[in-house]
Amino acid sequence: MTDTDTPHGTSLDRRTMLRGAAVSGVALPLLAACGGGGETSSGGQGSGGGPATVAAADVPVGGGKILTDQEVVVTQPKKGDYKAFTAICTHQGCTVTKVEGGQIVCPCHGSHFSIEDGAPTSGPARQALAAKTVSVKGGQISVS
Ligand code: FES
Numbered sequence: 296m297t298d299t300d301t302p303h304g305t306s307l308d309r310r311t312m313l314r315g316a317a318v319s320g321v322a323l324p325l326l327a328a329c330g331g332g333g334e335t336s337s338g339g340q341g342s343g344g345g346p347a348t349v350a351a352a353d354v355p356v357g358g359g360k361i362l363t364d365q366e367v368v369v370t371q372p373k374k375g376d377y378k379a380f381t382a383i384c385t386h387q388g389c390t391v392t393k394v395e396g397g398q399i400v401c402p403c404h405g406s407h408f409s410i411e412d413g414a415p416t417s418g419p420a421r422q423a424l425a426a427k428t429v430s431v432k433g434g435q436i437s438v439s
Contacts, residue, residue: 346437346438346439347362347365347367347369347379347437347438347439348435348436348437348438349362349369349435349436349438350434350435350436351371351377351431351434351435351436352434354369354370354371354377354436355371356371356373356374357371357372357397357410358370358371358394358395358397358410359371359394359399359410360394361382361390361391361392361393361394361399362382362438363382363390365382365438366381366382366383366390367379367380367381367382367427367438368380368381368382368391368394368399368424369429369436369438370394370399370410370411371410372397372410372411377429377431377436378410378411378412378413378426378429379426379427379428379429379436379438380399380408380413380423380424380425380426380427381424381425381427382399382424383424384401384403384406384420384424385406385415385420385421385422385423385424386401386403386404386406386418386419386420386421387403387404389401389402389403389404391408391424394410397409397410397411398410398416399413399424401418401420404418404419404420405417405418405419406418406419406420408420408423408424412426413425413426427439
């Protein structure tokens with residue numbers, strides 16, 4: 296109604312901007328509220344952002360398991376000996392996609408990394424995958 300008073304719509308523009316700011320000001324706290332504490336703590340797996348966890352039984356001896364969401368690869372070079380590394384290839388940053396033959400494999404240019412220490416064994420990558428800290432409790436592996 297009062298819009299007819301504005302000669303060139305400048306105050307309308309400002310009002311629109313203010314309204315937009317108010318809306319996003321409301322939306323952000325709502326989003327934050329949704330993200331906080333909604334997940335139950337019993338599962339843990341797949342709740343992106345939290346510590347990466349995987350059942351020890353899901354990590355084969357001589358192989359590994361890639362937790363894509365958490366960008367972590369968990370390996371078991373020897374029975375009961377668990378390791379974890381970043382799943383981000385040191386060559387150009389692709390996410391590794393499989394573990395086979397004792398190697399962690401990057402699909403982009405074929406780099407292979409040892410499941411024991413993350414060291415590059417073939418392909419263009421020259422640096423090892425960074426190791427992460429593993430703790431095993433109650434058959435569950437946590438990576439931090
Ligand atoms: S990004 Fe992994 S081999 Fe190139």
